[in-house]
Amino acid sequence: MTHRISTIVRRALCAVALAGWMVTLGCPTARTQERLPSPTEAAVTALQQDIDLLGDFNRLDLTKEQMRGLIAEVEAIQARMRENQAQRDAVLTMLQPHLEAQKAALLKDEPVPSTVSNQIKVLADQLNQLDAKADRDLVTEFGPRLHKLLSQPQIDILTWVDEARLNALEQLAWARDMTDEEYKTEAEVTAQNLAEGRDITKEQVLDIFRRARAMSEADYAKGKDGLASELLPAMRGETDSIDTVLIHRLQPPRLLPVLGEKLGQMK
Secondary structure, three states, rough: OOOOHHHHHHHHHHHHHOOOOOOOOOOOOOOOOOOOOHHHHHHHHHHHHHHHHHHHHHHHOOOOOHHHHHHHHHHHHHHHHHHHHHHHHHHHHHHHHHHHHHHHHHHHHHHHHHHHHHHOOOOOOOOHHHHHHHHHHHHHHHHHHHHHHHOOOHHHHHHHHHHHHHHHHHHHHHHHOOOOHHHHHHHHHHHHHOOOOOOOOOHHHHHHHHHHOOOOOHHHHHHHHHHHHHHHHHHHOOOOHHHHHHHHOOOOOOOHHHHHHHHHHHO
């Protein structure tokens, strides 16, 4: 999961990038359609968010005691996020005049001054650093508590590790089913693609493939789960640590009222 940055800053970075420098934060495409939602649309969107959250958290099959504990942790996490926002606001306050200067230049169809674009980049980097530190601090404080509260299978569901493990098992089955000729042609390219940008190397992926292919059916039945665990870094959709993903999953503003309503329905 990448660190968040406000839409206004990302737009500013896009405009500056077009003026001649590049950043790695990602920008909305020109085709993105934005509109002010009506009250009905906003209500429907909130309902859909609630439904999505319930679909995710119902899979955990939480006990009533766990639900109470989780609500307490979510309250504490979101309170800490509000405290962190004060630091972000300080940087945003410094950023605002530079964005205004950028806007003024664009209104006149003039190049954005390099001093302005450089400061926007510096301050945007500061925002990203603040977000990264906030994540680390939240993981340090709340990670151990959440691991005590939730079972490992529940954490695997919440962080999508269960899905990644299924994908890893499918990948191992693919590696075992290939002929020797197919393996020579496809394995290295596949391993390179799986390892790209991940906390695993191509050589490690290939080693897992080789061991899976060398096993007998009986040995593979016993050892496939261990191999799948080794392959997990290549299969996860997130590049953040599992505990960071876990903390992010508890940050949506709608989560707290949804969990409260869910607790009220539990017997």
